[in-house]
Amino acid sequence: MQICRIIGDVVSTQKNPEFKGHKLLIVEPVDLDKKTALGTSMIAVDIVNAGKDDLVLVNKEGSSARLLLDNENIPVQAVIVGIIDDIDVPKSS
Numbered sequence: 001m002q003i004c005r006i007i008g009d010v011v012s013t014q015k016n017p018e019f020k021g022h023k024l025l026i027v028e029p030v031d032l033d034k035k036t037a038l039g040t041s042m043i044a045v046d047i048v049n050a051g052k053d054d055l056v057l058v059n060k061e062g063s064s065a066r067l068l069l070d071n072e073n074i075p076v077q078a079v080i081v082g083i084i085d086d087i088d089v090p091k092s093s
Contacts, residue, residue, distance in 0.1 A: 002029045003084065004058045006050055010043055018074040025050065025080065027058055032089055044078035045069065057082035 004027035012024075023046040029038040034055055042060070047068065050056050058078050059065055065079040066072050 001081070002058045002060055003032070003034075003087070004028055004044070004056050004080075005030050005034070006052055006054045006056060006080075007041060008052070016075055018071060019045075022046070022069075022074075023049075027056065027078070027080065029058075030055070032087055034087065042078050044080045045074075045076050046080045048080055048083055050080050050083050055084040055087075056080045057084055 006025050007028050008026040010024040010026065024043050025046050026041050027044045028041040030036060031038055044058050045065070057080070059068065059081045060078045065076045066074055068079050068081065069076065
């Protein structure tokens with residue numbers, strides 16, 4: 001899983017029928033400081049009703065993503081599985 005920030009959404013008039021009823025969001029992996037981008041942005045299916053600028057937990061494994069959506073035919077790699085309220089990492093001494 002990855003910590004990501006939602007940076008946009010995808011609007012499509014033509015799409016794979018398996019995506020009907022699913023919101024697609026653009027997410028960007030971030031560091032524990034919640035600001036520093038760590039990698040390339042990606043499209044993720046939202047199952048938790050997240051929104052722009054939310055910090056989210058993304059499951060980025062195709063087979064697990066399809067299990068979460070209970071659909072073996074959906075062409076998906078990443079699913080937003082949680083909205084993060086805060087991250088607490090104790091400082092090392």
